[in-house]
Every structure is written in structure tokens, then in C-alpha cells.
Amino acid sequence: MLQQIEGSAAVAQAVATCRPQVIAAYPITPQTHIVEGLGDMVRRGEVGNCEFLNVESEFGAMSVCIGSSAAGARTYTATSSQGMLFMMEAVYNASGMGLPIVMTVGNRAIGPPINIWNDWSDSMAARDAAWIQLFVENNQQAADVHVQAFRLAEAVSLPVMVCMDGFILTHAYTRVDVPEQADVDRFLPAFEPRQVLDPAAPITMGAMVGPEAFAEVRFLAHYKQLEALDLIPAHAAEFGQIFGRDSGGLLKSFAAEDKDTVVVTMGSVVGTLKSVLAEMRADGNSIGLLSIRSYRPFPKQQLCDALAGAKRVVVFEKSLAVGMGGILAADVRMALANLSIPVYSVIGGLGGRPITSVNLRRMLDKGVADELEEPHFHDLDVDVVHRELERLRDIQRPGPSAESILRDVAGAHGATGKSA
Amino acid sequence: MSRTPDSQQRVKFYQTGTFTVGNRLLDDAQRTVQASVERANSLDSGHRACQGCGEALGARYVVDAALRAADDKLVAANATGCLEVFTTPYPESAWRLPWIHSLFGNAPAVGAGIAAGLRARGIDDVRVLAQGGDGGTTDIGMGCLSGMFDRNDDVFYVCYNNQAYMNTGVQRSSQTPPAARTATTTVAGSEPGNELGTGKSVPLIAMAHGIPYVATASVHDLHDLELKVARAMEFHGARYLEVFVPCPLGWGSKPADTIKVARLATQSGMFPLFEAEYGEITATTKIRTRSPVDEYLKLQRRFAHVFQPGNEHQLEALRQVAERNIRRFDLVADTEDSA
Numbered sequence: 001m002l003q004q005i006e007g008s009a010a011v012a013q014a015v016a017t018c019r020p021q022v023i024a025a026y027p028i029t030p031q032t033h034i035v036e037g038l039g040d041m042v043r044r045g046e047v048g049n050c051e052f053l054n055v056e057s058e059f060g061a062m063s064v065c066i067g068s069s070a071a072g073a074r075t076y077t078a079t080s081s082q083g084m085l086f087m088m089e090a091v092y093n094a095s096g097m098g099l100p101i102v103m104t105v106g107n108r109a110i111g112p113p114i115n116i117w118n119d120w121s122d123s124m125a126a127r128d129a130a131w132i133q134l135f136v137e138n139n140q141q142a143a144d145v146h147v148q149a150f151r152l153a154e155a156v157s158l159p160v161m162v163c164m165d166g167f168i169l170t171h172a173y174t175r176v177d178v179p180e181q182a183d184v185d186r187f188l189p190a191f192e193p194r195q196v197l198d199p200a201a202p203i204t205m206g207a208m209v210g211p212e213a214f215a216e217v218r219f220l221a222h223y224k225q226l227e228a229l230d231l232i233p234a235h236a237a238e239f240g241q242i243f244g245r246d247s248g249g250l251l252k253s254f255a256a257e258d259k260d261t262v263v264v265t266m267g268s269v270v271g272t273l274k275s276v277l278a279e280m281r282a283d284g285n286s287i288g289l290l291s292i293r294s295y296r297p298f299p300k301q302q303l304c305d306a307l308a309g310a311k312r313v314v315v316f317e318k319s320l321a322v323g324m325g326g327i328l329a330a331d332v333r334m335a336l337a338n339l340s341i342p343v344y345s346v347i348g349g350l351g352g353r354p355i356t357s358v359n360l361r362r363m364l365d366k367g368v369a370d371e372l373e374e375p376h377f378h379d380l381d382v383d384v385v386h387r388e389l390e391r392l393r394d395i396q397r398p399g400p401s402a403e404s405i406l407r408d409v410a411g412a413h414g415a416t417g418k419s420a
Numbered sequence: 421m422s423r424t425p426d427s428q429q430r431v432k433f434y435q436t437g438t439f440t441v442g443n444r445l446l447d448d449a450q451r452t453v454q455a456s457v458e459r460a461n462s463l464d465s466g467h468r469a470c471q472g473c474g475e476a477l478g479a480r481y482v483v484d485a486a487l488r489a490a491d492d493k494l495v496a497a498n499a500t501g502c503l504e505v506f507t508t509p510y511p512e513s514a515w516r517l518p519w520i521h522s523l524f525g526n527a528p529a530v531g532a533g534i535a536a537g538l539r540a541r542g543i544d545d546v547r548v549l550a551q552g553g554d555g556g557t558t559d560i561g562m563g564c565l566s567g568m569f570d571r572n573d574d575v576f577y578v579c580y581n582n583q584a585y586m587n588t589g590v591q592r593s594s595q596t597p598p599a600a601r602t603a604t605t606t607v608a609g610s611e612p613g614n615e616l617g618t619g620k621s622v623p624l625i626a627m628a629h630g631i632p633y634v635a636t637a638s639v640h641d642l643h644d645l646e647l648k649v650a651r652a653m654e655f656h657g658a659r660y661l662e663v664f665v666p667c668p669l670g671w672g673s674k675p676a677d678t679i680k681v682a683r684l685a686t687q688s689g690m691f692p693l694f695e696a697e698y699g700e701i702t703a704t705t706k707i708r709t710r711s712p713v714d715e716y717l718k719l720q721r722r723f724a725h726v727f728q729p730g731n732e733h734q735l736e737a738l739r740q741v742a743e744r745n746i747r748r749f750d751l752v753a754d755t756e757d758s759a
Contacts, residue, residue, distance in 0.1 A: 021540035022533065051536035055529065056567030063526035063564060067497060067533020070520050073540045075533075093522050197518035197534060199493045199546055204513035206498075206521035208505055 002177050007139035007169040010176040011104055011162075012037030014143035017184040018102075018150045020076040021191075022051045022068035024061040028083035029116045030166035031106030035078055058083040062090035062101075069099035070205060072196035074150065077101070080166055081108035084122040088129070095130035095221065097206060098194070100153030100160070102146065103131075107267070107318075108166040109351040113402040117352020118166040119318035120267070123295070124327050130221045132160040132228055133296040134248070135266040139169055139176050141293075144247030147179050148235050151188050155231055156224045163295070165268040165318075167352065179243065187242050225297040232294050250299035253306060255281070256288035261368050262307055264332055265316040266292045269355055273316070276360045285368055292328070300335040307335075312342045314367040316360075316378070318349040325375040342370070348378025355379070384408050460487045460516065467514035468506040472675025474665030474682060475503055475580040478639045479551065482578050482663065485646040487517065489653030490547040495534055496520070499527035499552025499561060502587040503580060525560035527552045532573035539574075547653065551578040554595040555585040558622045565622075565660075569629035572657040578649075579622065579660070582667035590670040594620050597690070598741065599734040601722040602670070612725045616737045626660040627696045635695040638664035640683035644705065648695065664691045672721025684716035689742030692749040706753035707746070713739045 003010070012034050015023075023042065025035035042052040051068070055061045061077045069075040079087060084105065094101050110121040123133055134149060136142045142164045149160040164170060195203055209217060229250065236248035246252075254274055256262045263273055270291045280287050290306055292299070307313055313336070315329040324330070329345030336343060344367055349355045359379045366372050387408055388401055462483045469476035487494050496519045498504045504521045507514040522530045531550030538546050550568075557565060557579040568575055584602045585591040591604040592614055599613040607613060626634045632655040637645040645663065652659040666673060666681045673681050685691040686705070690713060693705035717723040717738060726734040746752055 022536045024533070049540050049542065051540045053532065053536055053571065053573075055532075056570065057563055059526065060529045060564050060567050063522060063529030064533035064536065066522050066526070067520070067530035067535075068537030068540070069533070070530075071495070071534040071537030071541070073537030075537070089523055090526060097522070197495045197520055199495065199518055202516060202518040204508055204515055204519050206504075207508040207510040207513060208521075209510040213510060 001180065002175060004173055005139075005176050005178065006033060007142055007164065007172050007174070007176075008033030008106075009037050010139050010143040010178055011146060011164070012041065013178045014146045015076055015102075015104075016041050016047045017179050017181050018076075018147055018188055019048055019074065019190075020050055021073035022053070022065070022075045024053050024055050024064040024068075024075075024077040026055050026058050026061045026077075026079070026083065028058065028080045029106075030108055030118075030170045031078040031080045031083075031104055033170065034104055034106070038076075058087035059090055062087040062094060062103075065101045065103075066090060066094050066097065066099055069094070069101050069193075070097070070197050072191070072193045072198070074154075074191040075099075075101045076103070078104035078106065079122075080106040081110055081116070081122045084126060085110065088126065091126055091129045091131065094159045096217075098157040100150075100157055100191075102149045102153055102160050102162065104146070105161050105163045106166040106170045107163055113406075115351040116166075118168050119350045119352070120163070121319060123161060123163045124319045126161065127296065127327070130158065130225070131296065132156075132158055132225065132294070133163055134160060134232075135163045135293055135295055136169070137268060137270040137291060137293075139164075139172060139174050140245065141247045142169055143176055143178055144239065144243065144245060147184050147188060148239055148248045150191075151235055152228060152231055154191055156228050157194050158221070158224055158228070163267070168268045177245070183242050187239060228294075229297050229299060248293060250292075250294045250302050251306065252291045252293060254289040254291065256290045256306060256310075258309055259288035260286040260311040261314060261364075262288050262290055262310040262312075263314045263316060263364070263367075264290045264292065264303075264307075264328070266295060266328065267318070269316065269318070269349065272355060272357060272360060276357050276364065279357075280361070280364060280368075287364070287368060295328075298331050298335070303332065303335045304339065307341065308339060310341055312344065312367070312370065314344045314346060314364065314372070316346045316348060318347075320347050320350065329375065344372040345375035346372065346378050347375055353379060381409070460484045460492065462487055462516045463507065464514045464516055466512070468509065469502070470669050470675070472666075472668040472673075472678040473502075473506075474639045474667060474678050475553065475582060476506070477678070478580050478645065478663040478665045479503055481639075481642050481645050482551070482649050482661070483517065483549065485649035486547070486549050486576065486653055489650050491545070493546045495538075495546060495548050497522065497527045497530040497534060497548070497550040499550075499556030500524035500587070501553040501556050503551065503553065505587055524556050526564050527556060528561060528568035528575065528577055529564040531575035531577065532568045532571065535574045548575045549578065550575050551580065553586065554579060554581040554583060555593045558594050558620065566625075566629070569626060569631050569658045569660070572631060574656050574658075576652050576659045576661070579662045580665045581662050582665045582670060584667070584670050586667050586670045594618070598737045599723065599726050599731070601725065607725045611734075612731065613722070613734065616734070623660065623662050623694075623696070627699045627701075629658070630699040631658040631660065632656070633659040633695070633697055635660075636662045636664070636691065636693050638682045638686050638691060638693060639666070640679045640686065641693070641705075644693065651695070670722070672724070673719050677719055681716065681719050684711050684719070687711040688713045688716045689746040689751055690716055690738075692745045692751055694749055701749070704749045704751060707751050708753055710752060713742045
């Protein structure tokens with residue numbers, strides 16, 4: 001049903017139609033509205049036979065999910081940022097045990113400096129945790145992809161993160177056609193666990209594995225993700241037939257075919273980029289956009305095919321591997337390793353820094369002219385950075401940069417004072 | 421067979437001069453059976469526990485008693501630790517019940533998740549046991565444990581307390597007694613062994629949550645252990661049992677002395693046995709013949725240094741632990757005049 005609705009509420013309603021049986025809830029901004037919404041629906045009896053647990057931490061949340069999923073219940077939770085880090089040991093455990101848990105990540109920066117706003121640091125921190133990671137561009141996809149996520153998780157026995165930009169999507173009121181129960185029931189069969197803790201057929205889960213079999217276990221996790229490369233588009237196609245919408249899939253081209261320059265990105269910035277690139281095309285530029293919707297598994301071959309004709313690629317991402325550069329850019333470069341296409345790495349939107357049409361256009365004008373340095377920090381306040389670097393040169397043990405930069409940005413001088 | 425509340429009538433043990441418990445003097449129904457075709461043997465032979473392992477013995481009796489109480493419909497969540505490692509070296513498993521190991525510090529939450537999952541699936545006759553050592557329970561698992569207690573999740577949690585991190589090579593835990601030597605509280609410097617004035621009582625912390633049932637038990641009294649497990653299984657909601665399990669390797673005691681060491685811990689007042697319901701103590705096991713603390717300590721190399729000149733204050737501190745327990749839990753039988 002079409003609604004003007006907050007992204008979190010749309011996700012909560014979509015998850016409810018998936019008939020979850022256990023939900024673990026722990027508050028962390030910006031995902032909190034999702035579990036609040038689900039808790040309310042469970043209390044009102046709108047989610048069927050569902051257990052909603054207010055747990056004591058994110059580590060507890062994921063651990064409850066591990067137990068309930070192993071007991072054969074369809075299981076859901078949500079987290080963000082520091083919460084993801086706090087549950088990380090259990091995040092790896094859930095995937096290692098092949099438990100099809102679905103978790104929303106309301107993508108948020110990781111501190112310090114503590115910051116509640118959007119970037120992808122949390123999802124990227126779990127990049128190698130063997131979870132499937134699906135990124136969504138808008139709240140319609142956020143709602144839809146959760147339905148697909150349960151189907152996928154249970155099909156391959158791997159947990160799935162649905163990654164949606166914090167605040168930009170979680171808190172945005174937009175028009176969403178929230179999936180109808182009858183349609184979801186057609187698309188998503190009841191959960192039939194591959195293995196379950198059942199006294200009638202006792203099994204041991206989580207045994208200790210030594211060098212003789214560990215590599216094989218890891219290989220099979222990788223293999224299952226590669227299987228998902230086939231299932232994700234198949235599920236998206238089936239979803240499209242039932243719901244009449246394009247949601248999910250591995251990647252999506254927005255006029256990327258036969259373009260000299262292709263911008264590659266993920267998540268909500270796709271919306272802004274689409275309008276910027278339309279404007280640039282109208283100005284005579286040959287430029288298109290490719291949105292990666294499945295980050296793990298990473299669609300290397302599909303990406304390579306889609307970019308084979310490009311003269312340059314600009315990867316825009318809200319994540320940074322400190323000491324190395326762009327994380328998504330590194331993956332794109334690996335996918336294009338056999339093609340000699342220059343790939344520019346652009347890192348922006350960190351900690352919720354606004355990404356605007358104006359600053360994107362400025363950056364992309366440099367991009368199409370091959371003038372971007374490696375890596376390019378989008379919309380960086382170069383003056384602030386230079387002043388801090390100058391200060392660092394004069395002091396041997398300067399302490400944390402965050403405080404002096406804040407002082408500088410706030411204009412309370414002393415930041416450039418040598419006596420600091 | 422599930423025990424009815426009638427069976428909660430406390431059994432009085434008859435002890436002989438050699439401290440053996442008079443199993444044969446009990447009713448058939450109340451005897452502890454070591455070997456029987458009817459016994460679940462849920463922790464099967466062939467596991468890799470050390471000789472004289474108190475935890476293996478305790479776990480075997482706990483799980484079997486819980487299985488009996490649950491009519492064999494029991495699922496177990498296990499914390500990382502000795503019990504996990506010595507029972508499940510892939511591809512072998514010593515467990516004959518559905519069993520899951522997840523992480524070191526999350527067994528209470530995994531148990532809570534299993535209970536929630538079963539409830540959501542409409543399965544109301546399968547019970548949940550969660551278990552771990554003292555490190556996994558009272559240190560790294562404390563947050564999850566307290567959360568499980570707070571929510572009153574339908575989980576019976578059993579902590580096998582051997583007073584240090586044995587699986588990683590005997591490091592100090594919050595359950596390590598004063599002055600005890602571990603690999604991280606070595607016998608070095610002016611205050612050898614574990615610092616005095618540290619540690620915590622998790623049974624008392626559990627009671628502060630007001631959960632239905634809390635108890636302590638020890639492997640030297642398996643009747644009592646089984647009765648407490650059976651009692652715990654009569655309740656729904658969060659329940660906590662702490663079992664005293666000597667570790668010959670970590671404590672420097674003889675494997676053959678495990679039961680003796682455990683008995684002396686109770687008889688000296690070092691490990692009080694009690695039960696509590698909804699935050700109130702309902703029963704304590706009285707000490708009939710009080711043993712000197714020194715006798716308990718002398719069987720363990722981890723305390724050898726407290727008998728060295730210059731460490732008298734450490735020995736005194738350990739004696740005071742027993743004194744305090746005896747006062748606090750009123751452990752000495754009325755018929756006997758203590759100190």
C-alpha cells in the first residue's frame with residue numbers, strides 16, 4: 001500500500017510481513033525507530049507469534065539471534081555503528097554457523113570523534129564477516145530488499161545485512177509502497193532450517209575445528225556467497241513479477257552503457273548522482289552511473305562487463321581504509337584488473353557531511369578531465385587540514401587532532417596558536 | 421521422570437568415618453546412580469577431560485539430572501571453555517543432546533534466544549540449559565548473564581566454578597580466591613598470588629535479580645547436586661546454579677583428591693552450599709564437622725606459598741573468607757559450637 005512514511009517505519013512494516021519469530025532489540029541511533037516500530041506491532045499482535053526481546057547490548061542482541069535461529073526461528077535484528085562493533089564477535093559467529101539471520105544496518109560513522117551521522121564505516125568493518133551485504137538506494141528498496149533478504153538468507157544459509165544510509169534513509173519521509181502480506185507470502189516461504197536444535201534428532205553445533213578442516217569451512221562460506229551471485233538476480237526478477245517493482249539485484253545501471261565516464265557508487269547518493277549526471281549529459285558529457293546493490297558477494301564479473309567500454313571510472317564512496325584509501329574503489333579496481341581503465345577513488349560524505357549536487361558537479365567536472373588526485377577527499381576543508389598539519393609540525397606530541405580541529409572550525413582561536 | 425515437589429523433602433545424608441555418603445541407605449528413587457541403562461549419559465565417555473576433572477563430573481550429573489527433569493527434551497548452549505573443548509573436537513562430540521557452542525561470553529544470551537525461538541515456534545515442552553565455566557560466566561559473560569536474569573528468560577544456567585581460566589592455562593578470574601597462584605597472579609613479589617580483597621559472588625548477584633531459583637552445589641555431594649538441578653527444573657524463568665568443580669591441573673591437587681578437595685571446601689566454609697528462591701535464601705547446607713581451612717589449602721599447590729614465613733597475613737585472609745561465609749550463611753549446625 002502506498003504510504004508517505006518514514007524509512008524506518010517502512011522497514012519495520014516490511015519486516016513484519018516476513019513473519020519474523022524472534023526479534024532482538026537494542027537501541028542505537030539511527031536504526032532505533034525500526035525496532036521501536038516492530039516492538040509496537042508485536043505488542044499489538046500484528047506480527048503473529050513473535051518474541052520481541054529487549055536485550056542488554058548489541059552483543060546480546062546478536063547472541064540471542066544465534067540461539068533463536070539455531071532453534072529454527074526466523075530471526076531479525078538491527079544495528080548501527082558502535083553497535084555493530086560491539087556485536088562483531090557474534091556477527092562472525094552467526095555467519096560461521098550458517099544462521100540465516102537478517103539484520104538492518106542503519107549506516108553510521110564510527111568514532112571517535114563520536115558521530116551519529118551517516119557513512120559506511122560500520123558495514124565496511126563487517127565486510128569480511130561472511131555476511132551477505134545488500135545496499136539500498138531509497139526507502140522503497142529498503143522495504144523490498146528486506147523481503148528478499150529473508151528469502152536469500154534461508155536459501156543459502158547465510159546471514160544478510162541490509163545496509164541503508166542512516167538518517168538520509170532511516171529518518172526520511174518518502175512515498176513507499178509497503179509490501180502487502182499476501183504478496184510477501186507468495187514470495188517468501190516459511191522458514192525450514194537446514195539444521196535445528198531438536199531433542200528428537202540431537203546435533204552438535206559449533207564444534208572446535210582444527211587445521212585439518214578449517215580451510216574447507218572457509219572455502220564453503222565463499223562458495224555459498226558465489227551461489228548467491230546467481231540467486232540475488234533470480235530473486236529480484238521473481239520479486240519484480242509479483243510486486244511490479246525493480247528492487248534488489250546485484251547492480252543497476254543508470255545510463256552507464258557506452259559512456260566514457262562511469263560513476264560507481266552504492267546507497268542513497270545514487271539519487272543525487274542521477275540528477276547531477278543527467279545535467280552533465282545535457283551539457284554534453286558522456287557520463288553514466290552504476291549502482292552496486294550487492295556489496296558482498298561482490299559482483300566482479302558483472303561489474304567488469306558493465307564497465308568494459310568505459311574510458312574512466314570514478315568510484316564515490318562513504319568509506320575509508322585509513323592508510324590505504326577507498327575500500328569500494330579497491331574492490332572495483334580488482335574487478336577491473338584485466339582492463340586498463342583508470343579508476344579514480346573519491347571518498348566523501350564521511351560522518352554525514354552533506355553531499356550536494358553542486359559539490360558533486362564540481363568534483364565530477366575534475367573527474368571527466370582526469371584531474372582527480374589519488375585518492376580524492378570530496379569536499380574536504382583543505383584550510384582546516386593545513387592549519388592542523390602546520391600545528392603538528394611545530395609540536396612533538398600534539399595530542400588528538402579532533403579537538404583542535406573543532407576549535408578551529410568553531411573559530412575559537414588558539415587552534416593555530418603555537419602555545420596549544 | 422520428573423521430580424515432584426514431594427521429592428524436595430530434604431534428604432539427610434548419613435556419613436561414615438571415611439566420609440563416604442550412604443547411598444545404600446536411601447530410597448531407591450533418591451539414590452544417585454552411576455551406571456544404569458536408564459541413565460542418559462548425555463556427556464558420553466571418550467571426551468578429553470583431564471584425570472580427576474571436577475567439571476566433567478559436575479556437568480555429567482547436571483545434564484543427566486536436567487534431562488530426567490525435562491523428560492529428555494533439553495537443549496544445551498555452552499560457553500567456550502574446557503567443557504566445550506574437551507567434549508567437541510570436530511568431528512567428534514561427547515554430547516547426546518542437542519548442543520550448541522557459540523562464543524565465550526554469550527551462552528546466557530544464546531540460551532535466551534533458543535528459549536525465545538522455541539516459544540515462537542509453539543514448542544512448550546523443550547527446556548533450555550546454558551552452561552559455562554567461571555570465566556565465561558562471571559567475567560566475560562556477566563553482561564549477557566545479567567540481561568538473561570533481568571528478562572527472566574526461561575533458561576537454567578549452570579556455572580562450573582573452578583576459580584580460574586583453565587582452558588587458556590590457568591589465569592586469574594573474578595572467582596580466583598585470595599592469594600591463589602595462577603599464571604597471571606604468580607608467586608612473585610611482596611604479595612604473591614591473587615590480590616586480597618577482590619572477587620565477587622555471582623550467586624548473590626543472581627539473587628539480587630530476584631530470579632526464581634539460585635543455588636550452589638559441589639561435586640562432592642552429587643545427591644545434593646541432582647536435587648538442586650531437579651528443583652531448578654521445577655521453575656520456569658531464569659535459574660542459576662554454581663557448581664564447585666576442583667581442577668587438579670590448575671589447582672595443583674592430585675586427580676584422586678578432587679572429591680576430597682571439594683568436600684573440604686564445603687566443610688571448611690570456603691564454599692557455602694545454599695539455595696534461594698526469588699531472592700531469599702531458603703536453605704543452607706550445615707557443616708556437621710568443621711574442617712580447618714588449612715587442611716583444604718594444603719592439598720593444593722596454588723596455596724603452597726601462604727604457608728611460607730612472611731605470608732601469614734595471606735593465610736589469615738583465607739581463613740577469614742571461611743569465617744565470613746560461616747557467619748553470613750549460618751553454616752555451622754546448631755548442635756555444634758563453632759569457634
